[in-house]
Amino acid sequence: MIRVIVVDDEKPSREVICNYLSDYCEDIHVIARASSVKTAYKAIKKHNPDLVFLDIELGDGKGFDLFPMFETINFKVVFITAYSEYAIQAFRVNAIDYLLKPVKINELVAAVEKVRNSGKMDFESQKIAALIHSISGTASLQPVIIIPHIKGYHVLKIDELIMCRADGYCTHFYLTGKRKVVSSKNLKQYVEILTDNNFIRVHHSYLINLNYILSYTRQGEIELTEGNKAFLGDAYRKEFLSLLSIK
Secondary structure (H helix, E strand, C coil): CEEEEEECCCHHHHHHHHHHHHCCCEEEEEEEECHHHHHHHHHHHCCCCCCCEEEEECEEEEHHHHHHHHCCCCCCCEECCCCHHHHHHHHHHCCCEEEEECCCCHHHHHHHHHHHCCCCCCCHHHHEEEEEEECCCCCCCCCEEEEEECCCCEEEHHHHHHHEEEECCCCEEEHCCCCCCEECCCCCHHHHHHHHCCCCEEEECCEEHHHHEEECCCCCCEEEEHHHHEEEEEEHHHHHHHHCCCC
């Protein structure tokens, strides 16, 4: 059973979503409805939902205003938006689920299934932080990824990221300018976000940016800019060579 709160300042829109969930999504229980940032906060604190459908534009603020009110985001979020394509790009870049108004049944069902099949929620805060950073940026949207550290977060521009290397449960990020950042999250946590942004996994320990490849040897060594090197695993060879049009 997935326990859901629906947040939208328009009553007809709330009713449509609730009716669709009831009619087309099994094991969904709408435990509360809210129409504002204030009432949404109270409902989430009281009911501790698994999933929140959250309208971005609310009468007393933005849906984003909710997140600083919580120490951790321990619920999944599907945003509801009438935003332009510019902002939708930010949702896609940061691997955040969203529904465009007017909400369509098939898209709602798909979003619920994605939540149903998803894993732990401990990465949700970072994805939402990256989304907010992107949407609050300039018109020339620069995709970013949020990397947690002991005192807070690093905000990294994805197009400056050369490669990621797994190191046990940690991930090392190698950036232009010979910069390096270490995350306490494993590489798998970042694959979904980065593979939609010109990255490819070439080894169980390496995820690389295709824009920074300099050369490749038949022995499986991939040379990247600024002295970085990755290695090509047999399981990833076919896809890698196909992308580079190498036979």
